[in-house]
Amino acid sequence: MAEDLTFGIFDYVIFAAVLCVSAGIGLFYGCTGGKQATTKEFLMADRSMGWFPVSMSLLASFMSAITLLGTPAEVYTYGTLYIWIGISYCWVIPIAGYLFMPIFYRCNLTSAYEYLERRFNKWIRLAGSLTFCFQMVLK
Numbered sequence: 300m301a302e303d304l305t306f307g308i309f310d311y312v313i314f315a316a317v318l319c320v321s322a323g324i325g326l327f328y329g330c331t332g333g334k335q336a337t338t339k340e341f342l343m344a345d346r347s348m349g350w351f352p353v354s355m356s357l358l359a360s361f362m363s364a365i366t367l368l369g370t371p372a373e374v375y376t377y378g379t380l381y382i383w384i385g386i387s388y389c390w391v392i393p394i395a396g397y398l399f400m401p402i403f404y405r406c407n408l409t410s411a412y413e414y415l416e417r418r419f420n421k422w423i424r425l426a427g428s429l430t431f432c433f434q435m436v437l438k
Contacts, residue, residue: 342409343409399411402414411427412424412427412428415427
């Protein structure tokens with residue numbers, strides 16, 4: 300028997316409330332923006348944050364909405380072999396953090412693409428960016 304999968308009144312009310320709260324938070328911080336006047340203050344918190352909030356920020360940016368929505372479908376389709384990706388994160392992330400983060404911090408870099416531009420040139424940075432975009436489209 301087919302189930303009716305449409306939004307009802309209650310669904311629309313909840314959806315509208317979530318959008319209004321999200322827009323309200325954005326407007327509040329957009330109008331009362333605080334002391335963030337430069338890109339360095341906005342992106343790097345003027346290098347004044349401790350390790351825990353920075354770690355949580357990196358974790359939140361690493362776990363995209365696509366990851367949260369796509370992982371259950373991936374596991375359902377292909378089985379539990381997907382767990383090896385999660386297990387590999389447990390040792391790859393600390394190693395990468397130990398090797399690369401100190402270099403980025405000392406060089407005042409905000410991204411790997413900025414490092415590519417400083418180390419090589421802007422064309423290598425562009426090639427890296429386009430490679431990432433192409434890989435994301437293929438995913």
